[in-house]
Amino acid sequence: MTKTILSVDNVSKSFGRYKAIDNLSFTLQKGDIYGLIGANGAGKTTIMRLITQLSPLKVGQIELFGQKINQQALKHVGAVIETPAAFDKLTVQENLKLVAIQRGINDSTKIMKIVQFVGLTKKLHTKARNLSLGQRQRLGLAIAILPEPDLLILDEPINGLDPSGIIEFRKLLEKLNQEKQVTILISSHILTELYQVSTRFGFIYNGQLVKKITREDLDKVNQSGLIVTVDNVSKASQLIDEKFSEKFTVIDDKNILIHSLAIDIPKLNQVLVENGVAVIGLTKEEKSLEDYYTKLIGGFKNA
Numbered sequence: 001m002t003k004t005i006l007s008v009d010n011v012s013k014s015f016g017r018y019k020a021i022d023n024l025s026f027t028l029q030k031g032d033i034y035g036l037i038g039a040n041g042a043g044k045t046t047i048m049r050l051i052t053q054l055s056p057l058k059v060g061q062i063e064l065f066g067q068k069i070n071q072q073a074l075k076h077v078g079a080v081i082e083t084p085a086a087f088d089k090l091t092v093q094e095n096l097k098l099v100a101i102q103r104g105i106n107d108s109t110k111i112m113k114i115v116q117f118v119g120l121t122k123k124l125h126t127k128a129r130n131l132s133l134g135q136r137q138r139l140g141l142a143i144a145i146l147p148e149p150d151l152l153i154l155d156e157p158i159n160g161l162d163p164s165g166i167i168e169f170r171k172l173l174e175k176l177n178q179e180k181q182v183t184i185l186i187s188s189h190i191l192t193e194l195y196q197v198s199t200r201f202g203f204i205y206n207g208q209l210v211k212k213i214t215r216e217d218l219d220k221v222n223q224s225g226l227i228v229t230v231d232n233v234s235k236a237s238q239l240i241d242e243k244f245s246e247k248f249t250v251i252d253d254k255n256i257l258i259h260s261l262a263i264d265i266p267k268l269n270q271v272l273v274e275n276g277v278a279v280i281g282l283t284k285e286e287k288s289l290e291d292y293y294t295k296l297i298g299g300f301k302n303a
């Protein structure tokens with residue numbers, strides 16, 4: 001049975017006359033890794049600040065774990081929003097000890113486990129101000145996950161991480177999600193990475209959630225066709241036209257795009273070969289999350 005962890009319902013937020021969030025609604029079910037995507041200024045941070053009560057909610061409703069947001073429910077939420085919440089003058093260990101005291105965590109081995117988990121063991125006694133940007137991101141994550149939250153909210157957590165750091169970070173999130181059943185709301189401009197980690201996506205444009213899609217459905221939409229590479233395009237297109245009902249486009253003098261993956265591929269191959277057309281390749285045309293985003297947002301910009 002699915003369990004709703006977070007429900008954002010018709011939320012709006014204005015700064016003066018400017019409407020940063022415009023009637024936005026979405027829900028997170030337990031186990032989701034929800035990728036929030038949008039251009040600079042779209043409203044990603046603002047909605048995260050509203051969820052965590054860093055910014056007061058005046059229009060709409062937000063429920064956490066089935067109840068109206070309140071301080072008690074927020075104890076089960078870990079968040080890294082904008083700059084990580086570490087104290088510059090304290091070391092990594094001191095920062096985590098402080099969180100442990102604030103949250104009543106008595107197990108002293110837990111800090112070491114978390115430090116190891118986020119890959120900061122060598123920096124245990126380094127002051128937060130002397131950490132690199134990526135190391136600060138890791139400390140921010142450590143602070144957020146030390147109290148074992150049920151929901152983790154991460155605003156641009158992979159900014160500033162090096163390539164191997166990005167991969168490690170993805171593995172950390174997957175581990176938290178799979179082993180500890182942590183539900184995650186994450187924003188990032190690095191869409192290749194967000195695609196790999198997320199199970200669902202929400203696209204924000206000008207403060208509105210203009211599209212919600214599961215990764216499964218995104219994959220279906222993006223797997224938009226089959227590219228057939230042949231030695232004789234005119235003969236091949238004539239045969240496809242005669243023998244199959246799928247729409248197709250001749251791309252160039254070697255390639256034809258069939259606009260459906262439902263076509264009977266062995267039969268297509270057989271028909272072409274039996275009629276003297278050499279089939280050089282059959283490739284699924286798979287588009288990326290970037291392609292989907294560009295097309296979706298392009299449509300709104302041009303509307």
Ligand SMILES: Nc1ncnc2c1ncn2[C@@H]1O[C@H](COP(=O)(O)OP(=O)(O)OP(=O)(O)O)[C@@H](O)[C@H]1O
Pocket residue numbers: 015020038039040041042043044045046047
């Ligand atoms: N405190 C504030 N006062 C006035 N305007 C604000 C305030 N906070 C945010 N905004 C505006 O609200 C809009 C949404 O900002 P937000 O930080 O949520 O965007 P974002 O999607 O997180 O962008 P980015 O990808 O650049 O981090 C922006 O136009 C921003 O200038």
